[in-house]
Amino acid sequence: MDEVLRTRIDQLIKATPVLLFMKGSPQAPQCGFSARVIDALQDLDAEFTTFDILSDASMRQGVKEYGSWPTFPQLYVRGEFVGGCDIVTEMYTNGELKALLKS
Incomplete structure (x- = not known):
């Protein structure tokens, strides 16, 4: 990956407290996994x-x-990679996602 792209991604992640890279939008997810996380x-x-x-x-x-x-x-979340659909869904189910988002 070139440095310009790495910097762009890094800035986007660090500037946004909770950021989801997904297929589609929250109103129109383009895959079931993205929809589950939304x-x-x-x-x-x-x-x-x-x-x-x-x-x-x-x-x-x-x-x-x-x-x-x-x-x-x-x-x-706050610049740290949390995971994909399976990890986020598990964290949601066991309460870890709520705790992470509220901390």
């Missing part, structure tokens, strides 16, 4: 920002490399 965040009344990785091929590839995670969605 549902969890909305159920917790979390304030979050999304980035539609389908709108930018270089960002889609760059975010995969940045987080060393091959799939989407990808959730970042």
Whole structure:
């Protein structure tokens, strides 16, 4: 990944307390996994920002490399990678996601 793209991703993640890289938008998710994470965040009344990785091929590839995670969605909280759909769903179910978002 080139340095310009890495910087762009880094700035986006650090500037946004809760950021979800997803397929589509919260109003129109383009995959079931993205929809599940959106549902969890909305159920917790979390304030979050999304980035539609389908709108930018270089960002889609760059975010995969940045987080060393091959799939989407990808959730970042306060600059730290939390996980994808399975991890976020598990954290939602056991209360860890709520605690993380409120801390």
